[in-house]
Amino acid sequence: MRHLREPFRIIRANLGAYLAMNAVMFGLFFAGVAAALAFPDLQAAQITSMEQDGTADLVGELLGNVWLFGLTILAVNVLTVAVATILLPSMIVPFAGIVLFAYRAFGFGLSLAPVDATAAKILVPHSLTLLIEFQAYVLVMLGAYLLGRAWLCPASVGADTRRQGYLRGLGQLGRLLPPALALFVIGAAYEAFEITYLIPPLFLG
Numbered sequence: 275m276r277h278l279r280e281p282f283r284i285i286r287a288n289l290g291a292y293l294a295m296n297a298v299m300f301g302l303f304f305a306g307v308a309a310a311l312a313f314p315d316l317q318a319a320q321i322t323s324m325e326q327d328g329t330a331d332l333v334g335e336l337l338g339n340v341w342l343f344g345l346t347i348l349a350v351n352v353l354t355v356a357v358a359t360i361l362l363p364s365m366i367v368p369f370a371g372i373v374l375f376a377y378r379a380f381g382f383g384l385s386l387a388p389v390d391a392t393a394a395k396i397l398v399p400h401s402l403t404l405l406i407e408f409q410a411y412v413l414v415m416l417g418a419y420l421l422g423r424a425w426l427c428p429a430s431v432g433a434d435t436r437r438q439g440y441l442r443g444l445g446q447l448g449r450l451l452p453p454a455l456a457l458f459v460i461g462a463a464y465e466a467f468e469i470t471y472l473i474p475p476l477f478l479g
Contacts, residue, residue: 284416284450288416295372295412298376300408303380306382306383307387308383309384310384340470343470344465351407351461356458360418368423369418372415372419375415392477395473395477400465400468400473406460409457411454413453417451421440425440425443426439431443
């Protein structure tokens with residue numbers, strides 16, 4: 275039970291930062307949506323980029339196996355975005371991952387903006403995926419923020435040196451990762467199910 279209580283304790287103790295991370299996540303997403311609605315060519319360019327880098331082809335190949343599709347979504351969300359974009363840069367340069375992730379959050383909005391009837395239909399079942407996965411990203415960003423704060427201001431975590439602050443910041447980050455991972459798993463499972471079974475019937479008939 276302690277492992278379940280500790281992340282909530284950290285969130286309560288840093289509620290302002292948690293709300294700020296939510297504002298960054300959802301604010302940039304909706305900024306991307308607004309940009310795509312105002313300039314539809316931006317979304318077209320985003321989709322073309324996904325087709326050119328093989329993302330669209332990979333999705334098509336995996337649609338026949340919902341479990342493999344879910345594992346692929348989980349691997350991309352965790353390894354490519356959470357670890358490579360947010361965590362690792364923030365462990366080298368304070369807060370760097372939060373800045374880097376801002377571009378991705380804006381890109382999510384560009385890709386998913388309801389610029390036509392088809393995109394609007396897709397967004398209906400996909401909204402739950404966004405809520406789940408965005409909260410996972412928020413927890414990772416919060417951990418990156420706490421690490422950076424403890425690193426630059428060791429006294430904020432009761433440390434005497436920056437090295438001690440860094441280690442204690444890593445400890446806080448580590449306590450937030452299990453619930454983030456759980457949300458990533460739930461989000462990937464639902465997203466694979468949604469794309470495989472819920473979205474296709476929307477376009478039948």
